[in-house]
Structures are given as C-alpha cells and as structure tokens.
Amino acid sequence: MKFALVFPGQGSQVVGMGRSLAESYPSARAVFEEVDAALGQNLSRLMFEGPAEELTLTANAQPALMAASLAVLRVLEQDRGLDLAEHVQCVAGHSLGEYSALAAAGTLTITDAAKLLRIRGEAMQRAVAPGAGAMAALIGAEPAQAAEIAAEARQGAVCDVANDNGGGQVVLSGDAAAVERAVAIAQGRGIKRAVMLNVSAPFHCRLMEPAAEAMRQALAAVRIAAPLVPVYANVTAAPVTSPEAIREALVAQVTGTVRWRECVAAMAGAGVTRFLELGAGKVLTGLAKRIAPGATAAAIGGPDEVAAFSAA
Incomplete structure (x- = not known):
C-alpha cells in the first residue's frame, strides 16, 4: 500500500524537536549538520535547547522545521528501508512545508531548501512593519x-x-x-x-508581495530537478512537475492561499488512503482525518514513532 507524506508548516516548532532522533540515528544528525553548515549557524542547538523565543523567529523556524522533517525522512530511508519511488504515492507540505516536500522528492537539495527558507523567512518579516x-x-x-x-x-x-x-x-x-x-x-x-x-507578520496575503519578489530572485538562482513523486502545490492543489512550474508555484504561494483542504482531498481522490506527517507536531495528521474520513493518518517525529512505523 502506497501512502502520502505531508510536511508541517510554521507554528509546529517546539524546543527539543529532532533531538532524540539525532541522538539515536547518525543519518538524522547528518541532516542537522548539513543545515547548520548551509546557514553558517548552529541551528540544531537552537532546535534542541532553545530559547523558544529565538526558535520562533520566522527566519529560524522555517529552516528548523524543514530540518526536523527531512531528518525523519532520512532515517526512514537509510535505516528503515523506505524507498520513496516504490512506497510513496505523492508528497505535500503546508506553507514552508512545501519546501520540505520538494526536498523529500529530490527537487531541491537540503542545503538549497535551508538557504531558500532563510531568505523566505527574513523577507516575510521585512515585508510589513511590526504591528501593521x-x-x-x-x-x-x-x-x-x-x-x-x-x-x-x-x-x-x-x-x-x-x-x-x-x-x-x-x-x-x-x-x-x-x-x-x-x-x-x-x-x-x-x-x-x-x-x-x-x-509576527501577515503571511499569505497581498502585503507579502515584496517577499514574493525576493523569492522570485532567489529561486531563479537555484537548480530545481523534476520530482521523483508528484508534489501537490499549495496554490493549485494539484501536482507540479516541471522546474518552471515549481518556481512559479513557490513564488505565488508567498501571497496566495494555502489550499490545504483541497490538497488533501485531491490526494485522497487520487487513491491515497494513508497520510504520514513527518517532523514536528501532529497538526496535519488531525486535519487529514477530518478532510479524508476514510483515510488513516499518523505523525512520525521521534525514535518511538519510527519504530512503530517500521513494525507496521
């Protein structure tokens, strides 16, 4: 049975996320080290130890959540035998989680995803004056x-x-x-x-146009490969496949509506009966159960959940 992988967005971050996974699996540690190197920052220490107010900053939370999600995926792939092309029908992510989904599908490298999310977070914060x-x-x-x-x-x-x-x-x-x-x-x-x-800012509305332009420029300089499995885009609730369509969807997403209900419904309509949320939190797991009542959903964020997935 194939399933869909879904990746959480901002708000799911919590101090300690990814720590037990990094302590248990070298493959997870390697992901955190790659993100740290890409950003020139010990982001993993901030994820593991806090403080919470610094982790919650948009420029930190976005790459941190991606790192937590991709660390889980790498453990499943390298330590538990998951084969994306063989076992996964499609992927999707909520807001910044779309970058996680694209990295999972091989469209973006983890290094490029981390750098793009840092640019995205900083640009979103700058786009609107505090309180406006x-x-x-x-x-x-x-x-x-x-x-x-x-x-x-x-x-x-x-x-x-x-x-x-x-x-x-x-x-x-x-x-x-x-x-x-x-x-x-x-x-x-x-x-x-x-x-x-x-x-901290009014995300996904027309006020984010300066951030959309910043992402247009950043994405133009990054290599984007065709995804190994279909990636459902937030703004279309449909799969995107070509590098140019992926760039356009990511730019449009900054100011556009995250059509998550339609994304999940479309994946269910395409035959998905099981959703696995990788990374921090269980928000998307709960939403999937409500949007697609006939489907099952589970979250995988730590060693115990990895073990439970393997047993199943």
Whole structure:
C-alpha cells in the first residue's frame, strides 16, 4: 500500500524537536549538520535547547522545521528501508512545508531548501512593519463564508484568505484593522470562534508581495530537478512537475492561499488512503482525518514513532 507524506508548516516548532532522533540515528544528525553548515549557524542547538523565543523567529523556524522533517525522512530511508519511488504515492507540505516536500522528492537539495527558507523567512518579516498586519482564525467557517467576511472587512485595505486548512478552519490575513473588522463581522455571523492569532507578520496575503519578489530572485538562482513523486502545490492543489512550474508555484504561494483542504482531498481522490506527517507536531495528521474520513493518518517525529512505523 502506497501512502502520502505531508510536511508541517510554521507554528509546529517546539524546543527539543529532532533531538532524540539525532541522538539515536547518525543519518538524522547528518541532516542537522548539513543545515547548520548551509546557514553558517548552529541551528540544531537552537532546535534542541532553545530559547523558544529565538526558535520562533520566522527566519529560524522555517529552516528548523524543514530540518526536523527531512531528518525523519532520512532515517526512514537509510535505516528503515523506505524507498520513496516504490512506497510513496505523492508528497505535500503546508506553507514552508512545501519546501520540505520538494526536498523529500529530490527537487531541491537540503542545503538549497535551508538557504531558500532563510531568505523566505527574513523577507516575510521585512515585508510589513511590526504591528501593521495581522492574522485571524475562523473556526467553524466554510471557505465561501470566510471569503465573504474578508471582502466585507476590506474597506480599501487588505484582508485575504490565507489558509483553507479544512475541518472548518480558515485563516484570514492582511492589514491589522481589516482583520480585526473581519473578526467582529464573523462573531456577528454565528461563526463558532473568530480569534486573532499571535503571529509576527501577515503571511499569505497581498502585503507579502515584496517577499514574493525576493523569492522570485532567489529561486531563479537555484537548480530545481523534476520530482521523483508528484508534489501537490499549495496554490493549485494539484501536482507540479516541471522546474518552471515549481518556481512559479513557490513564488505565488508567498501571497496566495494555502489550499490545504483541497490538497488533501485531491490526494485522497487520487487513491491515497494513508497520510504520514513527518517532523514536528501532529497538526496535519488531525486535519487529514477530518478532510479524508476514510483515510488513516499518523505523525512520525521521534525514535518511538519510527519504530512503530517500521513494525507496521
């Protein structure tokens, strides 16, 4: 039985992630050492020991989450006999996790993925002045409802649908005042919960255009290979295969909606019945179970979970 590999996005980071895996497997340590060398920073120490406020910085969290995910994959491949082409039907990642998915599929090297994510994180942080942007989660909202609320809240400002995560969870992003208006409107429309999120910038909205341009330039200088297995892109919820299409999807993703619900539904529609989330956290595991009720999902982040996967 083939399965899909999925890779988490920002917010899943936690101090200690990857540490037990690195202590147990030289193949995992090699991934962390490669990322450290690529960035000229002891990022692995920050991942293992903190402090949390430094790990949470966008420029650190993004490559750190990729490193944690790829370390798990390398252990499964080198120590547990996983063959990507033979055992995996497709891959996808949420936001920055798309870079992890592309590295998993052999499209990007780990070194290039780490450098690109550092550029991406720094560019996203620079794109909007602190406090000028905001994000909010609408819990219990359908995508069409969320889009209507965002449109009503704009009033000449930016308020876009950033994430359609599935399971009745939609995230809005944009100018702080417009997002705050959207929360108030949602509360008056009977949405189950509408809450402002504690984020450092308004990701996946039109305010991120300077960051998209930075990624356009960075991606133009990187070699991109054809993926070994299909990679479902956030902005199209469909596989991307050619290097140029991959570049375009990654640039569009900076300002576009992460269509995660549609990505999971499309993979399930293509025959995927099992989703494995590699790296930190279990957010995508829970979403997969809600989006594709007939499928199974599990998270693999540490030695115990690696052992359980091997036994299964």
